Amino acid sequence: MAVATTNMLGPAAGCIHINGTDYKPTNGVYVIPTAIVGLAEQSGLEIVNAKSAAGAPTVANIPAGVSEVWKNTSDGTVKLYYNDGGTLKSVALV
Numbered sequence: 001m002a003v004a005t006t007n008m009l010g011p012a013a014g015c016i017h018i019n020g021t022d023y024k025p026t027n028g029v030y031v032i033p034t035a036i037v038g039l040a041e042q043s044g045l046e047i048v049n050a051k052s053a054a055g056a057p058t059v060a061n062i063p064a065g066v067s068e069v070w071k072n073t074s075d076g077t078v079k080l081y082y083n084d085g086g087t088l089k090s091v092a093l094v
Contacts, residue, residue, distance in 0.1 A: 065085075
């Protein structure tokens with residue numbers, strides 16, 4: 001699953017409408033099945049993935065121009081990372 005954050009509203013109030021289905025948020029987060037993430041992106045949604053691993057990510061983990069939420073399971077920190085042309089930039093989520 002991927003998490004979508006957006007201001008785009010579908011036919012039902014507060015929903016995102018993708019490929020004939022309305023997705024409602026849970027605690028303010030829209031969860032979109034991985035199988036239709038491509039369709040969601042084509043619809044103008046910004047998809048933010050969440051992953052976890054021991055240690056911080058490298059540019060091999062996050063392609064250029066992509067953002068991702070990452071939990072470092074070694075120290076418990078959670079950060080939003082963005083690969084800015086081969087340089088990872090991050091901000092801690094607290």
